[in-house]
Amino acid sequence: MRKTIITIVIILFFISLYKDLTIGTPISSNINQKKDNSVTAVNNxxxxxxxxxxxxxxxxxxxxxxxxxxxxxxxxxxxxxxxxxxxxxxxxxxxxxxxxxxxxxxx
Incomplete structure (x- = not known):
């Protein structure tokens, strides 16, 4: 039973690693816009x-x-x-x- 659980965890880890490397996490453009707006507001x-x-x-x-x-x-x-x-x-x-x-x- 213990070997089965460890095998499942390892398989899930590799699946998530594969998906992260192929698909990636999208970077929201809203974050960059907030930074730009705050910098211009602060620079004034x-x-x-x-x-x-x-x-x-x-x-x-x-x-x-x-x-x-x-x-x-x-x-x-x-x-x-x-x-x-x-x-x-x-x-x-x-x-x-x-x-x-x-x-x-x-x-």
């Missing part, structure tokens, strides 16, 4: 883009504050909006440690 803003690795205890606000020490006051909603534009599909309230994110460095 007055900030540079910096890639930062998140350390334990870091939040969007603390990282932006470290990058922009010259800012005396700031609009938190604007900061979160700019972060979300740079990192679509990322929850600004749930950053993961040891991952890289893009942050705005304001001019």
């Amino acid at each position: 803003k007055s900030f540079d883009i910096v890639k930062i690795k998140i350390n334990p205890g870091d939040t969007v606000i603390t990282v932006i504050d470290r990058l922009n020490p010259e800012l005396n006051s700031y609009d938190i909603e604007l900061l979160l909006k700019d972060f979300s534009e740079l990192n679509p599909n990322v929850d600004p309230n749930a950053l993961m440690v040891n991952r890289y994110y893009f942050f705005p460095k304001y001019n």
